[in-house]
Amino acid sequence: MRPAAANALLPTVQPTQSAHLVGRIVSNGAAPTAFNDPYAFTPGYYDLFRASEDALPSVSFFAGLTPPDADALEIGSGTGRLALAVAGRARTLTCLERSPTMRAVLISKLAQRPEMRSKVTVLQGTAPGFDLGRAFDYVYLGGVLEHVPPAERPVLFAAIAAHLRPGGLCAMDMVLRMPAPDLEERVMDEQVLGECRYVLSAEAERLGPDLSRLRQTYRTYLRGELIATEPTERLHNMHRPGPVLKDLADAGLHPAEGDGLAQATPLPDDPGAVVVRKAAP
The missing domain is CATH 3.40.50.150 (Vaccinia Virus protein VP39)
Known part of the structure; x- marks a missing residue:
């Protein structure tokens, strides 16, 4: 959860x-x-x-x-x-x-x-x-x-x-x-489908009291081996x-x-x- x-x-x-x-x-x-x-x-x-x-x-x-x-x-x-x-x-x-x-x-x-x-x-x-x-x-x-x-x-x-x-x-x-997010990268959730494990991590840089830069990364593991890394980045308004x-x-x-x-x-x-x-x- x-x-x-x-x-x-x-x-x-x-x-x-x-x-x-x-x-x-x-x-x-x-x-x-x-x-x-x-x-x-x-x-x-x-x-x-x-x-x-x-x-x-x-x-x-x-x-x-x-x-x-x-x-x-x-x-x-x-x-x-x-x-x-x-x-x-x-x-x-x-x-x-x-x-x-x-x-x-x-x-x-x-x-x-x-x-x-x-x-x-x-x-x-x-x-x-x-x-x-x-x-x-x-x-x-x-x-x-x-x-x-x-x-x-x-x-x-x-x-x-x-x-x-x-x-x-x-x-x-x-x-x-709550304050605008400001955090180092951390795992937010993990899900498993078949032999693949999908991991979502997020990090945020606070740019102002109501604005952060949010970066989310989706990683895919096959039987424990990292096979794909897909990052996204956007502004997050409060x-x-x-x-x-x-x-x-x-x-x-x-x-x-x-x-x-x-x-x-x-x-x-x-x-x-x-x-x-x-x-x-």
Whole structure:
């Protein structure tokens, strides 16, 4: 099992005959291709190291918030860990994902689930800015905020508000009080498939109070011999409850209950998520 603090470090429809790539998308930045996708080799590892029920982002947290008969939108769907659970509860689900490799894995999962083919739409797109030309009852982001610089939150939250129906719900995790990570390389998890052992390690360099450079390395061992080493590196942004809730309020999104904080981590003093609602007229 991965340590709790490590979990916080690790990332994160219209009826048709099949899951499909359709729709009008306006997003900021050029979309990656199969040749420059930063996630080109990681989707399989992503699912492997998040196979346990307690892995983050929390499937039960986001699926449990899905309103009955809702039209839902997931921003940053990845390989569909959350999407498959939410789709089982929602009326429709639209998945917005920048990585073509991640999208391909998600579509392949949907292809094996005939009951979901008519209700899940998979689209190319990215935060913070996007325009789908429609509104939803539930918008959620699991493991996404770390990729969004704090200065871009207002753009993201304005886009979310524009895509929520009055009374609609929005949930997001990675809203944390803990310091920006700063640690030497350490093993975070190990998994075994057949004769291969897969090891995920991570290290982080703190660049500021809310920013770290995160490096993850995937190592493959065959009968004890190291046969592959695949590193990834990216910036890891921290988002604090107070500023996040203020930016959400500025976008017209207010706590659904109480102070808006919700428990989405195993850390009792750091709930890690916020749940807000767009005011009804």
